[in-house]
Amino acid sequence: MADFDAQIRKSQEEVAKAQARISAVTARVEAARAKALAGEPEIDIENATLDDVRQHADLMNANIAELIMGLDDVTAGFSRDFDEMRSKTGWESFVGVFSRGKSESMRQERLRTASIDDKLQDLIAKSDVIVRLLQGQLDLLNDQKTRVEANLGDTLVERETTVAALESVRAEIAGMDPKIIELENRISVEQDAAARTRLETELAELNTRHNALVQDEQVKLAKSQTLERYIEKGKTWVDSLQNQAATQMVLINKLQTDTRQRVVLYDALTKSLKTAQQQDVAHRINEIGVKTDQEAQAAMAAIGTATNQRMAEMMEAHEDQMVFARKVLEQKAKADERFARRFAAIVEKHDKNLYGRE
Incomplete structure (x- = not known):
C-alpha cells in the first residue's frame, strides 16, 4: 500500500495546485469586472488560462481515478486472501501427516495473526482520505462558482444599464441632426449679419453638444463591449467550474459506494471464514464420537446448541442482509457505470494494461 500513500500525496499536491489556479482565475474574473466598470478597455482573462486550469483539473482527476481503480484491484x-486463509498451507498439510493437532494449531495461529481486517480498514481509510480530498475540491468549486455567478449577475445588470444609456445617447444624437441641418440651411440664406451671428452661435452650441454626445457614445460603447467580453469569459468559467464539480461528484x-460495498464484502468473507472454522471443529468432534468422555459429550451438546442458535439467528438475519447487500451492489453498478462513462480512456488503459501508449 506504500504506492497508494505516494499516489495520495501526489494527488493532494495536484489538488492544492488546482485550487490555487482556480482561485487565481476567479480573482482575475473579479478584477476584470472592476476594470470593466472603471471603463478600462482591456480584459486580462484569456481562453488559454481557462484551458490550462481545465487541463490541470483533468490530469488531477485522471490520477485520482487511477487511484480508485487501484483500490478496486x-x-x-x-477474496483470494480469505480463500488462502480458509484452507491449510502446504506446510500445514505436511505437518498434519505427522501431527494433526500441531497442524491445526499452526493454522489457528496463522488465522489469529492474519491482517485482513487491518488491510481492509487501511483501504477504507485511504478511500475516506480521497473522498475528503475530493469533497474539499468540490466545496471550493461550488464556492468559486457562487462568487463568479454573483459577479456575473451584477455585470449583466450593469451592461443592461450601459446599453440603455447608450441607446439614449444615440437617440439624442439622432434628434439633433435635423436641428443642425435646419440651422445650417437658415445660415446659408440669412442676409442679416446680426441674425446670422445668432444662428452661428446657436449652431456652435449644438455642435459642441453633439460632439460631447458622440464622445459619450464612444465611451459607453467601449464599456458595453468590455462588459460583453467579460460576460462571455465569466460564462465560460462558470461552465468550466460546473463541469469540474460534476466530475468531482462522480468520483x-x-x-462512497465502493466503501459500502467493501464493508459488505468483508462482513461476508469474515462470516464465511468463521463458518469454515466451525465446520472444522465439528468434524473433529464428530470423529471423536462416542468414545470420548462425558466432558467432550457435554462440549458437543453445547456446541450443537450454540450452532443451532447461531444458525437460527443467521437465517433470521439473512433476509435483511441480502436486501442490504443487493441494494449496495445495485448502487455500485450505477456508480461504476457513471465512472466508466466519464473516465472511459483511463478504464481502458487500466483494463488492457496500455500504460505508456498513446
Missing part, C-alpha cells in the same frame, strides 16, 4: 484480492459517488 486491492479489494478484489481480499465521490463511486468511492
Whole structure:
C-alpha cells in the first residue's frame, strides 16, 4: 500500500495546485469586472488560462481515478486472501501427516495473526482520505462558482444599464441632426449679419453638444463591449467550474459506494471464514464420537446448541442482509457505470494494461 500513500500525496499536491489556479482565475474574473466598470478597455482573462486550469483539473482527476481503480484491484484480492486463509498451507498439510493437532494449531495461529481486517480498514481509510480530498475540491468549486455567478449577475445588470444609456445617447444624437441641418440651411440664406451671428452661435452650441454626445457614445460603447467580453469569459468559467464539480461528484459517488460495498464484502468473507472454522471443529468432534468422555459429550451438546442458535439467528438475519447487500451492489453498478462513462480512456488503459501508449 506504500504506492497508494505516494499516489495520495501526489494527488493532494495536484489538488492544492488546482485550487490555487482556480482561485487565481476567479480573482482575475473579479478584477476584470472592476476594470470593466472603471471603463478600462482591456480584459486580462484569456481562453488559454481557462484551458490550462481545465487541463490541470483533468490530469488531477485522471490520477485520482487511477487511484480508485487501484483500490478496486486491492479489494478484489481480499477474496483470494480469505480463500488462502480458509484452507491449510502446504506446510500445514505436511505437518498434519505427522501431527494433526500441531497442524491445526499452526493454522489457528496463522488465522489469529492474519491482517485482513487491518488491510481492509487501511483501504477504507485511504478511500475516506480521497473522498475528503475530493469533497474539499468540490466545496471550493461550488464556492468559486457562487462568487463568479454573483459577479456575473451584477455585470449583466450593469451592461443592461450601459446599453440603455447608450441607446439614449444615440437617440439624442439622432434628434439633433435635423436641428443642425435646419440651422445650417437658415445660415446659408440669412442676409442679416446680426441674425446670422445668432444662428452661428446657436449652431456652435449644438455642435459642441453633439460632439460631447458622440464622445459619450464612444465611451459607453467601449464599456458595453468590455462588459460583453467579460460576460462571455465569466460564462465560460462558470461552465468550466460546473463541469469540474460534476466530475468531482462522480468520483465521490463511486468511492462512497465502493466503501459500502467493501464493508459488505468483508462482513461476508469474515462470516464465511468463521463458518469454515466451525465446520472444522465439528468434524473433529464428530470423529471423536462416542468414545470420548462425558466432558467432550457435554462440549458437543453445547456446541450443537450454540450452532443451532447461531444458525437460527443467521437465517433470521439473512433476509435483511441480502436486501442490504443487493441494494449496495445495485448502487455500485450505477456508480461504476457513471465512472466508466466519464473516465472511459483511463478504464481502458487500466483494463488492457496500455500504460505508456498513446
